[in-house]
Amino acid sequence: MTGRTLVTGVIGSDTHIVGNRILTMALEAAGYRVVSLGALTPAEEFVRAAIETAADAILVSSLYGQGELDCRGFRDRCVEAGIGDILLYVGGNLVVGKQPWPEVEKRFTDMGFDRAFPPGTRTDEVIDILARDFGARAEPVRSAS
Amino acid sequence: MSDGGHALLVDFGSTYTKLRAVDLASGRIVGTGQGPSTVTTDVTVGMEQALADLARRLGGTLPVFRHRLASSSAAGGLRMVTVGLVKELTAEAARLAALGAGAKLVGTFAYSLTAEDVTTIEDLAPDILLLAGGTDGGNSAVILENAAALSVASIRCPVVVAGNRNAATEAKRRLEAGGKPVVVTRNVMPEFGKLDLEPARDAIRAIFIDRIVHAKGIDRAAGMLDAVLMPTPAAVLDGAQLIAEGIEGQGGLGPLVVVDIGGATTDVHSVCSGEPARSGVLVHGLPEPYLKRTVEGDLGMRHNAAAIVEAVGPARIAADAGLPAERVAALLALLADEVERVPQTPDEARFDRALARAAIGLAAARHAGTVETVYAVTGPVTVQRGKDLSAVTTLIGTGGALVHADDPADLLRPALADPSAPGSLRPERPRMLLDRHYLLYAVGLLRAVDPAAALALGLNHLDTLEEGCHARHRCVS
Numbered sequence A: 001m002t003g004r005t006l007v008t009g010v011i012g013s014d015t016h017i018v019g020n021r022i023l024t025m026a027l028e029a030a031g032y033r034v035v036s037l038g039a040l041t042p043a044e045e046f047v048r049a050a051i052e053t054a055a056d057a058i059l060v061s062s063l064y065g066q067g068e069l070d071c072r073g074f075r076d077r078c079v080e081a082g083i084g085d086i087l088l089y090v091g092g093n094l095v096v097g098k099q100p101w102p103e104v105e106k107r108f109t110d111m112g113f114d115r116a117f118p119p120g121t122r123t124d125e126v127i128d129i130l131a132r133d134f135g136a137r138a139e140p141v142r143s144a145s
Numbered sequence B: 001m002s003d004g005g006h007a008l009l010v011d012f013g014s015t016y017t018k019l020r021a022v023d024l025a026s027g028r029i030v031g032t033g034q035g036p037s038t039v040t041t042d043v044t045v046g047m048e049q050a051l052a053d054l055a056r057r058l059g060g061t062l063p064v065f066r067h068r069l070a071s072s073s074a075a076g077g078l079r080m081v082t083v084g085l086v087k088e089l090t091a092e093a094a095r096l097a098a099l100g101a102g103a104k105l106v107g108t109f110a111y112s113l114t115a116e117d118v119t120t121i122e123d124l125a126p127d128i129l130l131l132a133g134g135t136d137g138g139n140s141a142v143i144l145e146n147a148a149a150l151s152v153a154s155i156r157c158p159v160v161v162a163g164n165r166n167a168a169t170e171a172k173r174r175l176e177a178g179g180k181p182v183v184v185t186r187n188v189m190p191e192f193g194k195l196d197l198e199p200a201r202d203a204i205r206a207i208f209i210d211r212i213v214h215a216k217g218i219d220r221a222a223g224m225l226d227a228v229l230m231p232t233p234a235a236v237l238d239g240a241q242l243i244a245e246g247i248e249g250q251g252g253l254g255p256l257v258v259v260d261i262g263g264a265t266t267d268v269h270s271v272c273s274g275e276p277a278r279s280g281v282l283v284h285g286l287p288e289p290y291l292k293r294t295v296e297g298d299l300g301m302r303h304n305a306a307a308i309v310e311a312v313g314p315a316r317i318a319a320d321a322g323l324p325a326e327r328v329a330a331l332l333a334l335l336a337d338e339v340e341r342v343p344q345t346p347d348e349a350r351f352d353r354a355l356a357r358a359a360i361g362l363a364a365a366r367h368a369g370t371v372e373t374v375y376a377v378t379g380p381v382t383v384q385r386g387k388d389l390s391a392v393t394t395l396i397g398t399g400g401a402l403v404h405a406d407d408p409a410d411l412l413r414p415a416l417a418d419p420s421a422p423g424s425l426r427p428e429r430p431r432m433l434l435d436r437h438y439l440l441y442a443v444g445l446l447r448a449v450d451p452a453a454a455l456a457l458g459l460n461h462l463d464t465l466e467e468g469c470h471a472r473h474r475c476v477s
């Protein structure tokens, strides 16, 4: 076990659950404790779950093209709730149609996400980057287990 | 089967001391007795009077009782404060656990307690405080901070710690350092979105028996009783559960809802899973407890009559009562002056009926879950929050307003599903029963020692209202 807790879920009215399930299972296999909120999860639900479970990161999925609307103010919600320093990732099919990735990425990092991931990101990439980000933060494990 | 003999079942209420004497072999009431509530002075005085009343009704002598059990809601009931972390999560779980244990919630808190919160809790001086927060292995900072804040507070009540198990020992240490009696039990929310309320409920009931009964002076009646088992609302919930589930070899009535309308509050109990009755419905929010009790502190026939009128609007009360608005205002003023008032004129009776119908409708709607249609891009998705009571097969009404009504079914009907409010998941076609003899508490108490007799008692004495036809016939005759 890594001793780290992650919250996953698909934000907004989005029902695309497959990728999020695969990602959740891969993260569990990598030794994370994962609080999986599933499809159709409102933004505030991610934040509440993260507080109660003392999560170290939130991984938001959005596939149906409305991610930009659903994710607006996500970091602010966390700041408001006292977990402003939590690691935030977002991935899936973040915007409608084909748009240059650097622009899309910037829009999401401007919203306060630490990282945004393009369509087709593989789970082992996500696990590598997570490990690196936690290492770089070099803070003690937040969860009290 | 029961071995026979008699049981005495006592409710130390806030106004009356009530007795039910039951024949165990037949599961029937043989007599009732009533005395004043004297818990604040000497509980035995009211008990003696109630026993004398019972003896008189039984022709002068009392049987030898095999069991003598009591519940209590006197001296303010079991006054509790709950503290959790996130309002919608562990704070809500703590609230549900305390209500299920039969408590009267006097304060509910979430997140870190502020200095003002602690002062408020000191002023409330609860009988028991339930401290939760964090899933197991989750947040421990807030429960520990709250334990530290409470340890230096002037409260002396026992604290039940039912939060993050990784922080429980340290929370206990901090509270004990401040001289607070502490009981640690399992987390009310061990994992995100999972409830485990029974251990906290059991801990609260144990403290009630061990300490609160003494603290409230009810143990003065110890010589007249085998035990004071639980707060009265917990006995009602236990009774409802037994009637729903039955026992080995004798089935119960199945999923049920109890509406108990009182002078100050309206309680609703449900015994059912609450899962969607229809397929393809997505459930959101916290899972719901199978045994659920809600208390509407603003819906009471006397102390809160004005609040009922305000909640539904004077126009609706006036329309339902068939009275002019000014008359409604005048009748309301009358009740404000005299909370013990019993309706004396036809107008008062109609006003009371409208009040009860409004309170029952609101209380049932607040207890029941809701569905709403969310328009996802693919089309509509039905999302349920709370318990679906639509398939509940039995609705039991109790409380003075119902028992004394000419047509109790007519008063209970607002608790049912309403085609004009399809989003409210209230019972659709339950059989409606009336607890005319106020014995649900007695069923709950007796269940602890003789479940077969307790079940028979409930099934024997709950009157079927049959959609009101009986009552209506009697009304015209």
Ligand code: B12
Residues within 6 Å of the ligand: A013, A014, A015, A016, A017, A018, A019, A020, A022, A023, A059, A060, A061, A062, A063, A064, A065, A066, A089, A090, A091, A092, A093, A094, A095, A096, A097, A117, A118, A119, A120, A121, A122, A123, A126, B376, B377, B378
């Ligand atoms: C299956 C599917 C559906 C199914 C979903 C079934 C279900 N309940 O899951 C159904 C038929 C219901 C559906 C409906 C719709 N769909 Co659809 N659907 C797809 C499809 C074909 C596959 C999705 C999938 O499961 N992929 C497989 C998984 C494993 O991949 P993934 O989800 O991308 O996840 C991986 C990574 O992205 C990553 N990942 C995912 N989340 C995160 C999060 C983080 C933080 C990180 C690091 C990584 C990460 O990890 C996963 C593992 O590798 C895609 C097209 C496609 N090929 O991707 C369209 C697609 C997603 N759908 C689309 C659309 C438009 C819709 C609808 C709006 C169609 C409509 N008009 O009705 C609806 C929306 C319904 C709703 N309210 O959500 C569009 C979205 C367009 C956009 N974003 O611009 C797509 C891209 C098709 C397209 N090219 O147009 N869909």
